[in-house]
Amino acid sequence: MTLHKTPAVVEDGYAPSERRIARERYRRGRTRRATAIAATSTLVTGAVLFLLITGSPGWTRSKETFFSAHYARVALPQVMEGLWLNLRLLAVCGAAVLVLGLLLAVARTLRGPVFFPVRALATAYTDFFRGLPLIICLLMVVFGVPALRLEGVTTDPVLLGGGALVLTYSAYVAEVFRAGIESVHPSQRAAARSLGLSSGQALRFVVLPQAVRRVVPPLLNDLVSLQKDTGLVSIAGAVDAVYAAQIIASKDFNYTPYVVAGLVFVALTIPMTRLTDWVTARMDRRRAQGGLV
Amino acid sequence: MSTAAGTAPVLRMEAVRKSFGTSLVLRDVDLEVAPHTVTALIGASGSGKSTLLRCANLLEEVDDGAIWLDGEEITDPRADADAVRRRIGVVFQAYNLFPHLTVLQNITLAPRRVHGLSRAQAEVQAGELLERLGLGAKADEYPDRLSGGQQQRAAIVRALAVRPRLLLLDEITAALDPELVGEVLGLVREVKEDGMTMVIATHEMAFAREVADQVCFLDAGVVLERGTPEEVFGTPREERTRRFLRRIVEAGRL
Numbered sequence: 001m002t003l004h005k006t007p008a009v010v011e012d013g014y015a016p017s018e019r020r021i022a023r024e025r026y027r028r029g030r031t032r033r034a035t036a037i038a039a040t041s042t043l044v045t046g047a048v049l050f051l052l053i054t055g056s057p058g059w060t061r062s063k064e065t066f067f068s069a070h071y072a073r074v075a076l077p078q079v080m081e082g083l084w085l086n087l088r089l090l091a092v093c094g095a096a097v098l099v100l101g102l103l104l105a106v107a108r109t110l111r112g113p114v115f116f117p118v119r120a121l122a123t124a125y126t127d128f129f130r131g132l133p134l135i136i137c138l139l140m141v142v143f144g145v146p147a148l149r150l151e152g153v154t155t156d157p158v159l160l161g162g163g164a165l166v167l168t169y170s171a172y173v174a175e176v177f178r179a180g181i182e183s184v185h186p187s188q189r190a191a192a193r194s195l196g197l198s199s200g201q202a203l204r205f206v207v208l209p210q211a212v213r214r215v216v217p218p219l220l221n222d223l224v225s226l227q228k229d230t231g232l233v234s235i236a237g238a239v240d241a242v243y244a245a246q247i248i249a250s251k252d253f254n255y256t257p258y259v260v261a262g263l264v265f266v267a268l269t270i271p272m273t274r275l276t277d278w279v280t281a282r283m284d285r286r287r288a289q290g291g292l293v
Numbered sequence: 294m295s296t297a298a299g300t301a302p303v304l305r306m307e308a309v310r311k312s313f314g315t316s317l318v319l320r321d322v323d324l325e326v327a328p329h330t331v332t333a334l335i336g337a338s339g340s341g342k343s344t345l346l347r348c349a350n351l352l353e354e355v356d357d358g359a360i361w362l363d364g365e366e367i368t369d370p371r372a373d374a375d376a377v378r379r380r381i382g383v384v385f386q387a388y389n390l391f392p393h394l395t396v397l398q399n400i401t402l403a404p405r406r407v408h409g410l411s412r413a414q415a416e417v418q419a420g421e422l423l424e425r426l427g428l429g430a431k432a433d434e435y436p437d438r439l440s441g442g443q444q445q446r447a448a449i450v451r452a453l454a455v456r457p458r459l460l461l462l463d464e465i466t467a468a469l470d471p472e473l474v475g476e477v478l479g480l481v482r483e484v485k486e487d488g489m490t491m492v493i494a495t496h497e498m499a500f501a502r503e504v505a506d507q508v509c510f511l512d513a514g515v516v517l518e519r520g521t522p523e524e525v526f527g528t529p530r531e532e533r534t535r536r537f538l539r540r541i542v543e544a545g546r547l
Contacts, residue, residue: 014310016357017308017357017358019357019358019359020356020357020358023368023369023370026370026371027370030370185392186437187437
């Protein structure tokens with residue numbers, strides 16, 4: 001990637017040389033060529049896909065079943081209403097998962113024999129809940145807990161389903177955090193400890209900030225995945241975006257509501273991804289010296 | 294360039310200009326490095342020594358001016374940067390050894406993956422270099438288990454293993470204690486004996502005086518003074534060079 005910078009410093013007496021002007025003209029030419037090639041290949045690919053799909057024998061029927069404007073209009077308000085549940089679940093579960101995951105990861109990195117039980121418990125937890133299929137975990141919690149008929153324990157499928165999501169996802173996220181913590185070079189810890197910081201302080205002020213920054217992309221991955229899995233609470237009867245779509249679809253045998261729900265989910269994740277990309281890129285720029293090779 | 298091969302400069306810079314944001318780091322720098330000679334770049338921190346080396350290795354793109362390696366313009370946007378870098382070795386201040394590879398693997402990486410040597414060939418060659426430079430016993434150690442001096446020597450061997458045409462050394466002793474400095478500089482002296490062409494950015498004035506054929510004093514991105522070590526250290530013409538050298542002498546480093 002080439003950036004075309006105009007001379008940042010207009011020094012007295014300095015004028016770009018012929019050589020520089022020729023070089024920049026050449027680079028601009030290359031950029032134009034690359035852009036033209038990219039645009040052409042995008043157009044060609046798009047056209048081929050379009051012709052392939054619209055030319056297929058079942059296209060008119062599929063179009064009616066999956067892309068009906070009428071059903072899209074009917075489904076959108078209900079899907080959006082269901083989506084509100086997904087969003088609330090995502091916000092609450094996401095926060096809980098991050099906190100619990102971080103605690104688990106830190107517990108696993110504690111040193112010293114005193115902490116053996118803590119380490120062992122955290123390890124057992126991640127091993128178990130990472131291996132347990134989410135759907136089974138959900139069924140056990142959502143139907144198992146109410147079956148116990150305990151006094152004062154909720155039977156609300158949304159709360160229980162959310163709990164099950166947190167159980168599974170915190171195990172995933174703990175491993176992501178742990179990988180980040182272990183990727184920080186031991187010399188950083190040594191430097192922090194040598195300044196007199198306690199083990200906990202070294203973790204809090206030196207290791208974790210570096211670790212968390214490195215694992216932002218995989219964390220986002222898990223959060224997007226969580227966002228989609230919030231739909232699974234519908235197995236207990238809570239109406240989320242997917243379930244709302246399903247209700248309409250099964251009434252009229254038209255699948256457009258599913259397509260609408262799918263697009264809504266995609267539309268949700270894109271701004272989140274762009275935001276984290278932007279934040280990490282900005283952090284990199286502030287840190288790096290010189291150019292990238 | 295009509296001069297006969299052998300005397301034509303290995304590296305030539307003409308009016309090289311480079312700025313980062315609003316700070317102008319190199320201002321119309323000219324430099325010629327003849328084959329089998331050592332050029333020492335001296336000057337205060339921030340005077341542009343490191344940037345000059347990074348430009349020569351195409352780690353930075355120059356704003357203006359041109360750089361030639363063996364008569365070929367490497368700052369031409371059509372030049373193949375990887376091919377240029379294959380002919381230039383670089384040793385960094387912070388060693389930059391790969392911590393996940395042993396010393397031997399660090400050294401054989403480029404010969405095997407870039408220059409197409411077989412593993413056996415590369416290892417024999419690396420083994421000989423390590424042996425000769427006193428690191429034979431450390432071939433299978435990981436960098437983090439070596440002392441600073443050993444790491445820096447391993448980094449020099451890594452740069453030499455591809456038989457570069459030109460070696461750039463960027464303040465390679467700045468992170469070492471005096472005892473280890475001697476060990477690393479001894480190695481550089483040996484490399485010079487072998488006829489390697491080098492450009493060295495350094496704060497070790499005594500070393501620069503002894504080993505260099507040409508000394509360039511950089512000040513605020515300009516080569517303020519250049520000449521033989523006798524000229525620059527003995528009879529500096531510029532007031533600022535004199536002031537810089539006086540400070541160095543006061544610090545007991547010359």
